Structures are given as structure tokens and as C-alpha cells.
Amino acid sequence: xxxxxxxxxxxxxxxxxxxxxxxxxxxxxxxxxxxxxxxxxxxxxxxxxxxxxxxxxxxxxxxxxxxxxxxxxxxxxxxxxxxxxxxxxxxxxxxxxxxxxxxxxxxxxxxxxxxxxxxxxxxxxxxxxxxx
Amino acid sequence: xxxxxxxxxxxxxxxxxxxxxxxxxxxxxxxxxxxxxxxxxxxxxxxxxxxxxxxxxxxxxxxxxxxxxxxxxxxxxxxxxxxxxxxxxxxxxxxxxxxxxxxxxxxxxxxxxxxxxxxxxxxxxxxxxxxxxxxxxxxxxxxxxxxxxxxxxxxxxxxxxxxxxxxxxxxxxxxxxxxxxxxxxxxxxxxxxxxxxxxxxxxxxxxxxxxxxxxxxxxxxxxxxxxxxxxxxxxxxxxxxxxxxxxxxxxxxxxxxxxxxxxxxxxxxxx
Numbered sequence: 296x297x298x299x300x301x302x303x304x305x306x307x308x309x310x311x312x313x314x315x316x317x318x319x320x321x322x323x324x325x326x327x328x329x330x331x332x333x334x335x336x337x338x339x340x341x342x343x344x345x346x347x348x349x350x351x352x353x354x355x356x357x358x359x360x361x362x363x364x365x366x367x368x369x370x371x372x373x374x375x376x377x378x379x380x381x382x383x384x385x386x387x388x389x390x391x392x393x394x395x396x397x398x399x400x401x402x403x404x405x406x407x408x409x410x411x412x413x414x415x416x417x418x419x420x421x422x423x424x425x426x427x
Numbered sequence: 428x429x430x431x432x433x434x435x436x437x438x439x440x441x442x443x444x445x446x447x448x449x450x451x452x453x454x455x456x457x458x459x460x461x462x463x464x465x466x467x468x469x470x471x472x473x474x475x476x477x478x479x480x481x482x483x484x485x486x487x488x489x490x491x492x493x494x495x496x497x498x499x500x501x502x503x504x505x506x507x508x509x510x511x512x513x514x515x516x517x518x519x520x521x522x523x524x525x526x527x528x529x530x531x532x533x534x535x536x537x538x539x540x541x542x543x544x545x546x547x548x549x550x551x552x553x554x555x556x557x558x559x560x561x562x563x564x565x566x567x568x569x570x571x572x573x574x575x576x577x578x579x580x581x582x583x584x585x586x587x588x589x590x591x592x593x594x595x596x597x598x599x600x601x602x603x604x605x606x607x608x609x610x611x612x613x614x615x616x617x618x619x620x621x622x623x624x625x626x627x628x629x630x631x632x633x634x635x636x637x638x639x640x641x642x643x644x645x646x647x648x649x650x651x652x653x654x655x656x657x658x659x660x661x662x663x664x665x666x667x668x669x670x671x672x673x674x675x676x677x678x679x680x681x682x683x684x685x686x687x688x689x690x691x692x693x694x695x696x697x698x
Contacts (some may be wrong), residue, residue: 304573304575305440307633308439308440308575308578308579311542312579312582313613315583316582319586319590323590329674330518333528333531333535335528335586336593336594337528337594337673337676338609338671338673339607340613341595341609341612342605342608342611343608343619345608345611346617347611347621348617348618349618362618364618366676367549378611378612378613378614378615378616378617379617379618380612380616380617381617409611410604410607410608410611413599415604416604421548
């Protein structure tokens with residue numbers, strides 16, 4: 296009986312250890328798309344699509360930096376101690392619409408870099424002019 | 428070669444000792460599982476038969492696991508319930524948030540915990556055994572067992588570190604840019620104007636995490652490095668827990684360190 300238990304223990308150990316070792320290899324190296332195995336790619340998709348944004352306002356024939364953080368937070372009713380994170384193209388489009396509401400009849404210029412998986416911060420709006 | 432294999436064999440199967448660390452893992456796991464799901468699975472949250480049955484299974488099995496009654500069976504039951512949630516409810520029915528790595532880790536850790544003698548300490552099972560031995564005037568049952576299940580938990584922890592580090596082994600991580608994404612998303616916001624030290628700091632943090640994960644993946648197997656590496660590993664998870672929305676992931680990993688620390692030392696500490 297003890298011997299049988301010992302053999303069962305060996306068997307379970309080997310099977311479970313192989314599962315632990317091989318599962319991520321299948322998912323992360325061989326790209327096997329099977330949910331039975333778990334990949335350990337924590338946070339690998341987090342942050343993708345977020346933007347770094349700079350907005351300028353036209354005045355006196357020159358472009359001046361515009362501090363939009365507080366006004367957009369106020370417009371969206373986001374608490375001041377929360378970050379204003381603009382993600383993906385629709386987030387950027389929405390921001391541009393909101394800027395026109397906040398700054399009517401103004402000429403604005405926006406530069407935006409988007410967080411991408413391979414290319415790092417990728418320029419998606421290069422001094423793009425918004426006529427409000 | 429044969430002596431090396433004998434050592435691996437002994438490491439895997441000839442590890443016996445105090446069962447208290449297994450029991451603490453069991454109890455800690457239940458609290459983490461409740462922290463993650465108890466709110467979502469309260470009966471008023473979903474008024475349908477399948478969720479009602481799921482909630483009954485969840486609360487009954489986790490309670491039995493916590494108090495340690497029929498421990499091996501109740502722990503397996505918990506694991507089965509959590510995997511049902513992971514595969515069927517999340518991937519099958521589309522419940523969001525139940526298929527993350529931290530939820531898988533809780534389900535998988537419950538399964539691995541069922542392979543340890545977790546019911547031999549701090550449990551109703553032990554209380555019943557002690558009472559039985561007192562009645563029959565036989566010696567007190569020892570809190571002692573074969574701890575091969577703890578080896579699997581330790582293996583899982585190291586494999587997790589290796590593949591997490593492997594996933595980060597590419598230029599964008601090493602350059603600190605991926606770390607910048609997290610900083611912008613969670614802290615500074617999209618209008619952040621980077622000071623000169625921002626990228627060097629992010630690069631430094633990224634390198635520390637990458638190197639530490641690789642070192643932990645291999646170093647934890649060596650007893651002489653454990654006392655040095657364990658505090659670093661725990662500190663890294665504490666930092667993740669405090670700085671990023673990692674849910675129960677970090678605390679589960681910290682709990683897994685009980686499988687790395689020698690069972691004798693845990694017993695002495697709790698004595």
C-alpha cells in the first residue's frame with residue numbers, strides 16, 4: 296500500500312512538474328494558443344495605447360504651450376489627484392473634440408506619441424492643427 | 428551524473444518535515460481567494476441558478492479549506508470551483524476579469540496546496556486526530572509529513588519568474604520605455620512633461636526587475652543564496668503590490684515563499 300502511494304506520488308509529481316515547465320514554453324515560445332496552458336506574461340498588454348500629449352495655442356503669431364491637464368480633468372469631472380490618461384485613437388479624438396469645446400474659436404496644435412508594443416513611443420499626431 | 432540525479436530525486440521526493448508551512452499556505456490562500464471573489468460571488472450579486480450554485484460551492488468549499496476539515500478534498504474542491512470559474516465562466520460565458528494570471532495562480536495554487544499535508548496543522552482534521560489519540564491514550568500525532576507538494580509550489584514560483592523575465596527580455600523593456608508606459612498610465616497622465624531623470628529612473632527600475640526575476644528563477648534553488656534572495660523577492664512583490672494594480676498576484680507569490688523557506692524554520696518560528 297505504501298509502495299503504491301509512493302508510486303502514485305512519483306507519477307503525480309512528474310506530471311504536474313512537466314505541466315508547470317512545459318505549459319509556458321508552449322504558450323510563449325511555440326505560440327500555442329491553448330487556454331489549458333498558462334503563459335506568464337504579466338502586464339505585457341498594460342499601458343499599450345496610452346499617449347503622451349503636448350498641446351499648443353496660437354497667439355501673437357507664435358505657438359505657446361497650453362497646460363490642459365487641470366481644465367480637461369475639470370471638464371470630465373475627474374478628481375484632481377487622478378491621472379489624465381488618454382488611450383487609443385478614440386481617446387485622442389475625444390480629447391480634440393473636448394479641447395474645442397473648452398477653447399472655442401482658437402487655433403490649437405497637438406503633438407501625440409502613442410505607446411506601442413514594438414516601436415516604443417510612436418508619433419501619431421505631429422503638430423496637428425485643430426481649428427475650433 | 429548518477430549522484431546528481433540522486434540529489435534531484437531526493438530534493439523532489441525525500442523532503443519531509445513540519446506541516447505548518449503547508450497549513451499557513453492553505454489558510455493564506457483562502458483569505459486571498461475571498462479577497463478576490465467573495466464580494467463578486469455574494470448571493471445578491473447574481474440572481475440566477477448557475478451563479479447561486481457557484482456561490483454555494485465557492486463559500487462552502489473555501490470555508491472547509493480554511494478550517495481544515497477533510498482538508499485534501501475541500502482544497503481540491505476549491506481548486507475545481509476556481510478552475511470552473513476560470514475556464515467556463517470566464518472563457519466560456521465571458522465574465523470579465525476572471526481569466527487573469529492572478530486568478531489562475533489562485534486556482535492552481537489551491538490544486539498544488541491539495542498535494543501538501545496542509546490538514547495536519549492548524550485544522551479541524553488535526554483537532555479530531557488529537558482528540559482521538561487522547562481517547563485511545565496513544566501518542567499525540569506529529570505535525571509531520573512528506574512535503575513534495577511544497578517542492579512543486581517552489582518549482583512553480585521559479586518557473587513563473589523565469590517566464591516573466593523571458594517576456595521582458597527585449598529592447599523596449601530594457602530601455603525603460605515599457606516602464607514609462609506604466610508611469611504615464613497610472614501616475615503622471617498623458618500631459619506629463621518628462622524631467623531629465625525620468626527615463627534613467629525607468630530604465631533602472633526595468634533592469635532591476637528583469638535581473639531580479641532571472642536571478643530568483645535559478646537562485647532560489649540554492650540553499651546558500653535563499654536567505655539573501657528571499658527578502659529581495661518579497662520586497663519586489665511588495666513594491667508591485669503597492670505601486671501597480673496587481674490584485675492578489677503579489678501576495679500569492681509572497682505566500683509561495685513559504686514553500687522555499689525550510690519547513691523546520693517555519694515550525695520553529697511558529698512554536
